[in-house]
Amino acid sequence: MELNANHIFSKQLLCMMKNLNKFNNTGSSKDVSSQFFVAGQKVGILTPKVVEELQRYPHVFEISLNPNISPQKTVQMSDKYASYDERTKVMSKVIEDMAQRDAHIALRGWRNELYEVASGPTIPSLLKMERAAVGIFGVRTYGSHMNGFVNHPEKGMCLWIARRSNSKATFPGMLDNMVAGGISSGVGIYETMVKECQEEAGIPPELAKKVVPVGAISYIYEDERGIQPDVQYCFDLEVPFDFVPTVVDREVQSFSLHTIDELKKLIVKDEFKPNCAAVTLHFLIRKGAILPEQVPDYLELIRLLHVQF
Amino acid sequence: MELNANHIFSKQLLCMMKNLNKFNNTGSSKDVSSQFFVAGQKVGILTPKVVEELQRYPHVFEISLNPNISPQKTVQMSDKYASYDERTKVMSKVIEDMAQRDAHIALRGWRNELYEVASGPTIPSLLKMERAAVGIFGVRTYGSHMNGFVNHPEKGMCLWIARRSNSKATFPGMLDNMVAGGISSGVGIYETMVKECQEEAGIPPELAKKVVPVGAISYIYEDERGIQPDVQYCFDLEVPFDFVPTVVDREVQSFSLHTIDELKKLIVKDEFKPNCAAVTLHFLIRKGAILPEQVPDYLELIRLLHVQF
The missing domain is CATH 3.30.750.160 (Transcription Regulator spoIIAA)
Structure with a gap:
């Protein structure tokens, strides 16, 4: 029974990552x-x-x-x-x-x-x-996402998750990482992240400066509007157990704290903005919350988090 | 000057990763x-x-x-x-x-x-x-490597590095991760790692069981003997500040503890077994010791740590 549940979870994660990497699926324009x-x-x-x-x-x-x-x-x-x-x-x-x-x-x-x-x-x-x-020419875009986590004395490791405003043009009302944003050419990746921590979640500069770069994910989406190769630099920030993020700029409507078990269920649901679910999966893999022997598609998931441009 | 040193470091890392991924270099047999x-x-x-x-x-x-x-x-x-x-x-x-x-x-x-x-x-x-x-048919092989680290009160984060025995058939006398080994089909990845922790570094089972799976790297080597696609599952283990690994099975001649700064210098030298240098680079990236803005080849390095089979 447990084996079966793990296999289903693995296939759900694979489905999520394949949706994000439509350019690499059978029948895409990749080979041509x-x-x-x-x-x-x-x-x-x-x-x-x-x-x-x-x-x-x-x-x-x-x-x-x-x-x-x-x-x-x-x-x-x-x-x-x-x-x-x-x-x-x-x-x-x-x-x-x-x-x-x-x-x-x-x-x-x-x-x-x-x-x-x-x-x-x-x-x-x-x-x-x-x-x-940008999608017509399949130009690669860049952003950065931050996983805000807490080592909770009772619940163990938890992540702060944002819910996007209902008025956002893209993915309204969906779940998002604690802080996320695009990178403009010529502006520092780290500086942008520290700034966005303040603007999006009310994280004071002295705490925001502790963000740690932990790698990047890359994927290639495709739909009728074009090909969309994207890179998201990933950052982690451990916030104190009693810190509560605040809605500042109305991009976000609320924040909520979730345990690792809750997140595993959430990221395979349609409620999560797809690339944010991928950033969260990258976090869960790095933190040992996804076990190679329980998730048969472990290597394929890692591959789909690092698709070549 | 600092800019220049970072650029040189970036190119040295790139060279190391390209050597490990010879199958993907220009002039390899990849396209044919x-x-x-x-x-x-x-x-x-x-x-x-x-x-x-x-x-x-x-x-x-x-x-x-x-x-x-x-x-x-x-x-x-x-x-x-x-x-x-x-x-x-x-x-x-x-x-x-x-x-x-x-x-x-x-x-x-x-x-x-x-x-x-x-x-x-x-x-x-x-x-x-x-x-x-195996190399003639380009069959993918699997192994697992463990980064044993210490949060040292004075030196900050340090890694235990093994030196391979001079009598080893492959890469004698070279630097290696604290624990490493192949995975045999049908034997558990985690179980194998816990067992190797004891056999290779004298890590007691109660400590070895705390190894955390943190992802995997994949690369494809090629030489006159064939094509060698390889996957290394990566594990981290924090060991107490006063723990000292012991040579058990003569695969290793000694262990030494290195700071992050020392490691950054070591992994680009020929003294490191190439895939162990890559496992260490993966660790340094995950721990925020490699900064995307200081290392221009950051994204390319991550790509070369996750080469598609």
């Missing part, structure tokens, strides 16, 4: 996708449909076959756009033209917000592009 | 390699040379082209060998024939030891084969 390079650096992944679309702009994109892997191509922004400004300008023209022709469903949700494109958050940006086009 | 299946389960990776060799045994191996990825093939042991015993018998004949023809350099080091082949250590074995042939 192409790599997108700017200034020699890989910044994105393109579906065959997008590659076909980019053939309309031969002065901007150089498309070559990858001789080893037959249907895959390499798409390179022409080196004649040599500076950040030139690249930003020509990319803006391409995306506006695509939007006018209604070439991609993602551009119907125009955000009027520019996203810095770089091959990593600690590396200088190569260009910026309209946020709505 | 084929997958090896037994009873529908992926158990190995084959070079083109080995695939050519296996064409001599058409009654044993079914070789088909992978239409999506042109030079790659799928090699499947024929389903007519339906049982563990039948598969073991036919594989033994193939390997003995290859050895007699001196078809592969790895078979010159015949071990006369049988290795259980399974798609995971918690999954029933599909067949067993001569240990010297």
